[in-house]
Amino acid sequence: MLTKKLKGLIVASTVAAAALLSTAVVHADDLKSIQDSKEIRIAMSGQYSPFSFANEQNQIVGFDASISEALAERMGVKVKIITTPFDGIIAGLLAKKYDAIIASMTITPERQKAVDFVGPYYHAGRTIVVKEDSSIKSLDDLKDVSVGVTLGDAHDKWARARGNLKVRTYKGLPEMLVDLEAGRIDAIVMDSVPVLVAVKETGQKVRIITPPDSDGGIEGMGIALRKNNPELKATLQKALEDMLADGTYEKISMKWIGNDIR
C-alpha cells in the first residue's frame, strides 16, 4: 500500500534527520580543535593603546597581546593575533573567525547572553575626560552635552542609558581626542588607562573626572569565548589563575601599564 510505504519513508527520514541533528548538536569542545591545530586564534582591535596597538614595526603588541601570548604558551600552542574592529568583534567570534577575544572587553550581563567569559583578567575604571577649561566639573554637570564613546563598548551603553546626553560614537580614542580638542564633543567617556597613556603621549590639555564606583568606577574585563566550551573555559581560567599566582601577570602588567591592574 502506498500510504503505508509513504509513512515508512517519512518515519525513516525523520529518524535519519534526527540522528544527523543530534550529532551536530553534540559538537566537540573548541579546546580539542585548538590543540589539534596547535594554534589559538585570538581577536583584538589593535586600536587600543596600550592594550593592543601596532608598534613601529607594525606588530600588534600591548597588554592584551602579551596576556594572549602567555596564555597560549601555558596551553602549549602558538598564538595567532587577529585584529578586527571592536564593533564587530563578537559577531566574528560567533562566526568562528577566531577562538577567543582578549580585547579589554567589559563583562556585562548583556554580553553574557551571547558569549562566555573567562576572568576578569583586569579591572579598570570609567573615566570622563573634558577639556582643561571645561565647565563640567563633576559627574553631576554631565548633562545636556555631547559625549564621545567607542562604538559598541560598555560606556556607549552607559552614556545612552543616562538619557540626557547627546552620544556620538567613534571607532577609537584618537579620533575622540581630536574632536574634543576641536570642540565637536564636550567630554569623552572611556576606560581610564588608555586615556592616561594617550594624554601623556600627546600632551593635550584635559581634565579627568573619575565617577564613583557605583557609576562604573570599577569594571571587570573578560576573555570572551563561544558558549558551550566548558573545557576551553576551564583551561584558560586555570592558566590565568596560574599567571596571577606566579608573577607572570604582574610582569606583563608592569611592562605595559606601570602598575598591577588585576
Next chain:
Amino acid sequence: MDLTLIQRTFPFFLEAAWITVQISVLALVLGFLVAIVLVAGRLSTVLVFRCLARLYISVFRGTPCLVQLFIIYFGGPQVGLELEPFAAGVIGLGLNIAAYMAESIRGAISNVDPGQEEAARSIGFGRGQTLWFITLPQAAKLMIRPLGVNAVALIKGSALVSTISVVELSYTAQRFISSTYKPFEIFMVSALLYIVMVYSVRFIIDYLDNRFAAR
C-alpha cells in the same frame, strides 16, 4: 606635521597598499567573469535567464556593499560558508562590482549602431555570429571607459574590507593612529597612496581609450 613618523611607517603603508592592490585586482577579475555571465543572461532569449540576471543586478546595486560584505563574512558560517577575511573580501567586492560591470558592458553593447546588426543579419549572419564578429568588437572600445570607472570605484571601495578584519591600507592607517595619535599625517599618507593607485588605473584607461576608442 611629523615627517619622520611618515618616513618611519611608510614601508608598512606600502605593504598595506600592496594588499589593497591584490584584493582590488582579484575582485576585478572575479567581477569581470561574473559580469560576462550576467550580460549573457541579460541578452539571453530565455526569459528565466533574463529575470535572474536582472534580479542579481538589482539586488547587488540596491544594497550597500558593506552589508554584502557583512552577510558573506559574518553570516556565511551560519550556512556553512567559512571564509578567511581576505577571501571574503575578494568575493564580496567581486560580486558587488560584477553588477556594475555588467551594466557597463551591456550599455556598451546597446550603444553600437543597430544598423550594424541589421546589416549583418541581412547578409546571413546568425544571432551569435553577429554578436561575436560584428557587435562585440565595436562595443569593446565603448566599454573601456565605463569599466575603468568601475575599477576606480572598486579600489576606493576596497577600504570597506577593513571592517571584516582585512588589514589593508585603511585598517593599517587606523591601527597606526591608535598608537601615534596623529590622524592627520597617517590619513594623508594613505590618501596619497590611494591617489597613486587610482591614477595608475586612470593612466592605463586613458592609454587604452586613446589607442582603441578615440576616432
